[in-house]
Amino acid sequence: MKCYEKFAHIYDDLINTDIDYNVWYEKIINLCKELNIPRRDYLDLACGTGNLTEKLAPHFQTAWGVDLSYEMLTEADKKLRSKGLKVNLIRQDISGLNLNKKFALITCCLDSTNYILDELNLKNYFKSVFNHLDSNGMFIFDVNSHYKITNILGNNTYTYDSEEITYIWENFLENEIVDMYLTFFIKDKELYRRFDEHHRERAYTCDYIEKILTDCNLHIITKLDNYQDKPPAPTSLRIVYAVKKNI
Template sequence: MSYKYFSSLYDELMDEAPYDQWLNFFEQQKNKYLPEAKKVMDLACGTGEVTLRLFERGYDVVGVDLSEEMLSVAQSKAFQKGLQISFYLQDMSQLDGLEGFDAVVIFCDSLNYLTSEEQVRNTFERVYGALREGGLFLFDVHSPYKMNCVFKNNTFAYNGDEISYIWNSFPGEHKLSVEHELTFFVYDEETNQYDRYDELHKQRTFEPSQYKEWLEKVGFKTLAITGDFTDERVNDEHERIFFTLKK
């Protein structure tokens, strides 16, 4: 998957994303299970929206992402705000050299971009190694319901003055996987016309019980598995599943 063009559009397209809900979820769980947590890794941080918010709430935070383009946007935003935040270019499934964290978060369904079981299990192992004893690991993923009933074989569209897109989702090669074909039309003031860009994004999820099995095999203790930013147990209509774990 390329982020060459997507990274420059990401923040505008995600303008209504519930970033504060992710932050509130983190702080609720942190206050419940590890109130003293301060040192946080925002893994798969993208353009740094969660990273910057964590810093502004007083956390000692670093951002890690696979995409140079996304990190460039994140660093630029931090610089413009005068925030001293370290960003690292790493694949989450090969995370190395970062350790001693009170908490690691992977939000905005970023884990679903790992399309093999091995990558997911490796990520859990690397996160475990990055945490201090007693540290927290929090992440969210798309539910099986969302993959099968919301995404699969559906089309989404947005028509704005500067950016428009058509987003088609098709079944992927694996169970509970989808392929998102995204076509963007971006207005260019110099040419007074719209430029077209195409992206292919692949996502895969697993049953909550499978994630739980892999996590506990690594050594994590499961503290909570909940749905849709609530403290409710996951049901068949939740679209987003949240995991809270302890090393």
Template sequence: MDDRPAYDRLNAIYDRFQADLDPLAWAEYIHQLHLEQRLPHTNQGEGGRPLLLDLGCGTGRMTAGFVPLGYDIIGVDISPLMLEQAMFNLSEAGIKPLLLLQDMCEFELYGTVDLITCLLDTVNHIIDIDRLRKFFAHCATYLHPGGVLIFDLATEFHFAEVLGNAEFFEISDDYALLWQNAYFPETTLSRSEITLFEATEDGLYVREDVTIKERYYSLEQISNLLTEAGFIDLTIHGDVGISGAPELAASLDRAADLRILRSSETAINPKTTAVSENIGGTERVFFVARSGKPIPDSECISE
């Protein structure tokens, strides 16, 4: 049995699946959400820069988009080969990040950060709700007072309708990939059986078989868990074209263009406030939540 993390076996071609994503557009969008939600306080990065923790950073391609916006970067991933690729990618771009080989549900840092991100439906890969609870608790622990957690979540429409029980394939000169998906609505689990044939220099192919499991979580489930972990001021935003990036560029400076599905002035109380699940054909939603820790008077700054 191969006990390597699933994405260890896909690291060589992983970025090709994200070729249509613009890391700079993603970073700019998330930066705007961060500015809208954060409370003014002294930043934790070197030279007063904001410090960002990217959980499940993978190859670092998306992480790199935040550097031009002034963030110092910490990346966490459970895959050694993904982190190796991330170090190469970021170093090639002149970036010197701190990369940590850790389980994102049990990570440890030496201090707190200003922004935590977890992108590309990485949260859906946490299929055990107790581990998801632990994930949010760790995020709450390592966010500085006034800091913000931002992550995206794949919707039921994505799992049931877009992936569903379909089969996909992709063939190029140097690899062939077969993907068989199955969605189980009774458990909200999605299972992807992936077979990769990768060409070698001697003209042969190396076969890798990978199983990836994800789980659909309702907006209410996630909202409740965030509240339980001590987060406040939760907002949920629809996918406003960020996947393809071009539609997003023209709307980044207009907060009104963000389709807010649910917003609260304080922590959501699930007993009194229902969270709308009416998101239609949206494949992805973004959660933004702020740390409930009070900011020490010594760190408060005026904007």
């Protein structure tokens, strides 16, 4: 599956029109204050180009970012260095995390958890988080809701057109997994370059996620609708979990 390769170079241009990272950052920082999370070591899983890492890293003594895409990490490195931020960037699969270090705060945002497609890898992911979390640490992650994947993304096609970027986004849903085929046309001087990407996400119900969390000795502190101060509704598009170790 080709994923986040050439897309890395235009990722911020597209995502920043839809995602307000300031809102996410403020909610995460407020949760850290409310729960007295130490400002020691921070880890951002599936950090991508470092948009959230950039905002949270200055509040911690050390910051780490992990992603499976070399291209995304390259973009993150350039961005963080330009801001004068020292962040340790590691290429690893978050389902097999092995950093030999514990963290006061771990995040995994922007539906990266949905990219984990089977129960074994989901359990390994949550177990890895447990093993890397301080005894008083907090893990915050979000998922595209079951409603969003099955009713909004589903078997639908979306298009986007601007002066510099045009894309066609075709989705096919089967057995709770949505296959997303994206075709991009990027303006390069007088020509447009084409490239294709294939992404897959699984639709997880809250009950399913919460059972796996319990199995992995992680208990829920709070559950939110898209980083807002309200609980999820049946039609929420993004569900946020803040969890701690059950020890």
